[in-house]
Amino acid sequence: MSTSVLFDAPGPKARRRARILSIIGIVAIAALVAWIIFTLASPRITANGVEQPGVFDPSRWDIFTDLALWRGVGTAVINTLRMAGVAAAGAIVVGILFSFGRTANTAWVRVPVTVVLEFFRGMPVLLMMLFILLIFRTGSYWAGVLALAIYNGAIIGEILRAGIASLPRGQRESGLAIGLSPVQTRMRIEFPQAFRQMLPIIIAQLVVLLKDTSLAYIISYPELLRLITNNLSNYYGNRYFFPLFFLCFVIYLALNLTLSFIARRVARRTAGGYVKKGKAKFEAPNVGVGGGSVPL
Amino acid sequence: MDAVIDFLPVLLRGFGTTLLLLLIAGVGAFVVGLIIAAMRISPVASLRAFATVYTEVLRNTPLTLVLFFCAFVLPYLGVRTEYFILACIGLTAYTSPFIAEAIRSGVNGVAIGQAEAARSLGLDFGQTLRIIVLPQAVRMVIPPLINVYIALTKNTSVAGGFFVAELFLSGRDIINSRGDAVFAILFSVAFLYLIITIPLGRIAAVVERKVAILR
Numbered sequence: 001m002s003t004s005v006l007f008d009a010p011g012p013k014a015r016r017r018a019r020i021l022s023i024i025g026i027v028a029i030a031a032l033v034a035w036i037i038f039t040l041a042s043p044r045i046t047a048n049g050v051e052q053p054g055v056f057d058p059s060r061w062d063i064f065t066d067l068a069l070w071r072g073v074g075t076a077v078i079n080t081l082r083m084a085g086v087a088a089a090g091a092i093v094v095g096i097l098f099s100f101g102r103t104a105n106t107a108w109v110r111v112p113v114t115v116v117l118e119f120f121r122g123m124p125v126l127l128m129m130l131f132i133l134l135i136f137r138t139g140s141y142w143a144g145v146l147a148l149a150i151y152n153g154a155i156i157g158e159i160l161r162a163g164i165a166s167l168p169r170g171q172r173e174s175g176l177a178i179g180l181s182p183v184q185t186r187m188r189i190e191f192p193q194a195f196r197q198m199l200p201i202i203i204a205q206l207v208v209l210l211k212d213t214s215l216a217y218i219i220s221y222p223e224l225l226r227l228i229t230n231n232l233s234n235y236y237g238n239r240y241f242f243p244l245f246f247l248c249f250v251i252y253l254a255l256n257l258t259l260s261f262i263a264r265r266v267a268r269r270t271a272g273g274y275v276k277k278g279k280a281k282f283e284a285p286n287v288g289v290g291g292g293s294v295p296l
Numbered sequence: 297m298d299a300v301i302d303f304l305p306v307l308l309r310g311f312g313t314t315l316l317l318l319l320i321a322g323v324g325a326f327v328v329g330l331i332i333a334a335m336r337i338s339p340v341a342s343l344r345a346f347a348t349v350y351t352e353v354l355r356n357t358p359l360t361l362v363l364f365f366c367a368f369v370l371p372y373l374g375v376r377t378e379y380f381i382l383a384c385i386g387l388t389a390y391t392s393p394f395i396a397e398a399i400r401s402g403v404n405g406v407a408i409g410q411a412e413a414a415r416s417l418g419l420d421f422g423q424t425l426r427i428i429v430l431p432q433a434v435r436m437v438i439p440p441l442i443n444v445y446i447a448l449t450k451n452t453s454v455a456g457g458f459f460v461a462e463l464f465l466s467g468r469d470i471i472n473s474r475g476d477a478v479f480a481i482l483f484s485v486a487f488l489y490l491i492i493t494i495p496l497g498r499i500a501a502v503v504e505r506k507v508a509i510l511r
Contacts, residue, residue, distance in 0.1 A: 039373060127467075130468065225361060252358060
């Protein structure tokens with residue numbers, strides 16, 4: 001913690017000031033929250049002239065006792081997880097292939113793979129989904145899965161490459177010295193270490209992948225957001241639009257926070273691996289902005 | 297190819313909108329991110345807590361959900377404005393915690409002795425940050441910041457799913473009228489994204505190398 005260095009242990013005057021500021025902060029935040037709650041709670045006239053009770057009115061939450069709703073939610077969660085799971089497995093496979101291609105000794109392999117990697121990493125996943133959907137006519141599920149697998153595979157490939165590069169040279173040299181072929185050295189000596197080293201970052205990238213499954217909303221795949229806010233909201237009526245959106249938000253938050261938590265645990269457990277200090281550029285897992293944590 | 301040439305004005309208008317989104321959301325997110333980062337390292341506990349919650353919640357929410365909130369839920373709650381402005385709000389909100397984190401990790405990355413030396417010279421919190429820590433942090437922050445902006449460039453495409461006629465949606469619209477040239481159109485859309493992202497990535501790599509030599 002460098003923060004404690006930035007300011008003195010506060011004296012009585014500073015403590016008072018900090019307390020006053022803290023109270024002002026709390027009041028400001030509380031006012032904001034109160035305003036939001038008030039806005040939500042006040043009844044509203046909708047476009048077609050019907051008055052709707054406020055969001056906290058029980059009549060707007062009563063569908064949550066309906067079992068059919070929860071079945072719908074279950075389907076939605078499964079649809080999202082199904083896409084994320086298959087795409088994650090695919091992304092790891094693609095990533096391993098890319099990392100081998102990128103670190104190949106022959107320029108004939110390395111250069112084209114590098115160009116393809118740059119291409120995949122530089123364009124939006126959404127565009128790739130549309131591309132696969134329209135060109136290969138795969139249906140929205142496979143369009144989503146393939147686009148996510150290729151895009152995140154390209155990023156994971158780059159992460160693994162950095163992992164291999166951060167290993168001490170002696171690992172490769174001793175592998176070769178005991179008579180393993182270059183391919184064997186890569187597969188049996190370097191790669192397992194790199195994979196283990198980079199596991200936390202790979203998991204962080206998989207959190208990004210899970211978040212990005214929501215992009216399939218735009219290509220009409222019935223994942224969490226679409227199924228809950230479109231299908232269910234159409235079925236139950238516009239009155240439940242906000243509660244349903246809120247439910248969706250909570251589910252996403254729960255899923256992602258759980259995965260992030262696991263990523264942090266794994267990071268702590270694999271910490272202290274066998275890597276040259278300062279060479280491994282990657283920091284602790286950080287749920288990426290959607291572009292991945294690797295410099296392009 | 298003729299489809300691309302025919303619709304080049306539409307495509308370029310979309311490109312312009314994408315750049316505008318990038319500019320507005322980029323500047324907005326930088327300002328908000330800076331404030332959030334300052335709150336996270338400030339001595340006032342309530343601000344710190346607020347900034348932490350803000351960062352964690354927004355970072356773990358998918359962008360689609362954030363933009364959905366802006367495009368559908370905000371108007372539902374009574375905010376009436378254009379989809380373009382709503383998308384700017386959404387992209388700003390979504391990007392700001394990543395900027396805040398990049399800045400914060402830069403500040404934490406400055407060797408602790410620097411701050412200690414500044415403090416022992418008698419500089420206070422503001423002076424330490426302004427004169428000693430931030431000038432050094434800025435250099436370390438630039439490459440990750442550029443990466444955030446690369447991601448933002450790609451993320452603007454999501455706004456296309458919420459009625460903002462940027463590059464992605466323009467491409468989609470053109471495909472609707474010229475279904476025979478899907479490949480060429482999508483390829484030119486991808487190309488237009490790449491001419492933003494790849495140079496940015498190169499700059500980030502160069503800056504990173506420069507900073508590494510200086511340290």
